[in-house]
Amino acid sequence: MVFPHRRTRGLRALLAALGLATASLLIVGCTATEDLSGELPPQNVAEWSLPLDEFTYTSAPLRDYAEALLEKPCYAKHGIDWPVPWQPIDRTAGPSFSAGLQQLFTPELAHAYGYHRAPNDYENSDEWREFVADAGRIAETTPGFDPILEACRDESRSALPVPSDETLYYAVDAAQTINDEAELKDDVVAAGVVWAACMEDKGFGGLPPVPNEAPGDALIEKWQIGVPGTKASPEEIQMATADAECAEESGWLDAYYQTVWDLQVEFVTKNSDRLQRMRTELSEDRDRLLTAISENAPTK
Numbered sequence: 186m187v188f189p190h191r192r193t194r195g196l197r198a199l200l201a202a203l204g205l206a207t208a209s210l211l212i213v214g215c216t217a218t219e220d221l222s223g224e225l226p227p228q229n230v231a232e233w234s235l236p237l238d239e240f241t242y243t244s245a246p247l248r249d250y251a252e253a254l255l256e257k258p259c260y261a262k263h264g265i266d267w268p269v270p271w272q273p274i275d276r277t278a279g280p281s282f283s284a285g286l287q288q289l290f291t292p293e294l295a296h297a298y299g300y301h302r303a304p305n306d307y308e309n310s311d312e313w314r315e316f317v318a319d320a321g322r323i324a325e326t327t328p329g330f331d332p333i334l335e336a337c338r339d340e341s342r343s344a345l346p347v348p349s350d351e352t353l354y355y356a357v358d359a360a361q362t363i364n365d366e367a368e369l370k371d372d373v374v375a376a377g378v379v380w381a382a383c384m385e386d387k388g389f390g391g392l393p394p395v396p397n398e399a400p401g402d403a404l405i406e407k408w409q410i411g412v413p414g415t416k417a418s419p420e421e422i423q424m425a426t427a428d429a430e431c432a433e434e435s436g437w438l439d440a441y442y443q444t445v446w447d448l449q450v451e452f453v454t455k456n457s458d459r460l461q462r463m464r465t466e467l468s469e470d471r472d473r474l475l476t477a478i479s480e481n482a483p484t485k
Contacts, residue, residue, distance in 0.1 A: 377396060
């Protein structure tokens with residue numbers, strides 16, 4: 186019912202947009218002294234629930250909000266109004282993403298949005314987007330804005346230190362590596378052949394037997410998939426719906442999910458000590474962000 190299309194790339198893009206570092210990490214196993222395998226989430230293919238979900242950095246929206254609030258008085262010292270609107274603290278990446286920020290792709294989503302992501306509409310989202318646009322205009326029209334931005338960002342991050350690169354990227358990089366490895370397993374490859382035959386039966390022949398590569402680079406460019414402000418055409422929706430249905434009907438979805446799950450369990454078991462340290466850092470970071478928001482947020 187769900188499969189991760191263009192899977193974990195959204196998280197790095199989101200963190201990069203916040204100006205966080207993007208260092209690549211070496212994914213290795215080590216001998217663990219603490220076993221986290223008994224703390225795994227329930228398996229749920231519909232929600233694409235996976236063992237590494239809790240170690241994925243999902244506090245980027247909170248950090249964006251908290252930093253903006255702490256930067257407001259700094260900008261005021263430079264005579265710049267920084268009108269940060271109220272935001273919900275339970276904001277997610279939207280209906281197109283799992284708890285671990287892997288992109289979901291269901292027949293329902295495909296029928297509504299094709300290969301495009303569903304809009305991430307949340308309470309006060311229009312006001313936040315207006316603030317982001319205003320901030321961009323301020324940056325463009327204020328002489329000497331760059332050093333002011335750097336000074337105010339440094340000030341906010343002094344109070345809210347950015348987690349280590351390991352904590353930001355270790356889980357998402359591991360998840361991507363595991364996803365790629367899972368695609369090469371025999372049962373997943375065999376199910377991909379069935380998926381391609383299903384797509385041909387639905388009028389979309391000539392596709393490689395790798396569902397995660399659909400619809401292909403040419404159609405991604407033609408349909409402007411991933412381009413902000415664009416929407417799916419009827420042609421795109423027709424193919425995307427067939428794609429999502431065939432992923433289920435062919436057995437590819439279940440085979441791929443179970444393979445990814447098993448590989449993540451193995452990874453968590455081998456790297457329990459490292460992941461436990463990350464869990465602590467993630468929790469401390471979230472607590473700092475929530476405290477900053479509760480002390481500085483405007484009224485709803």
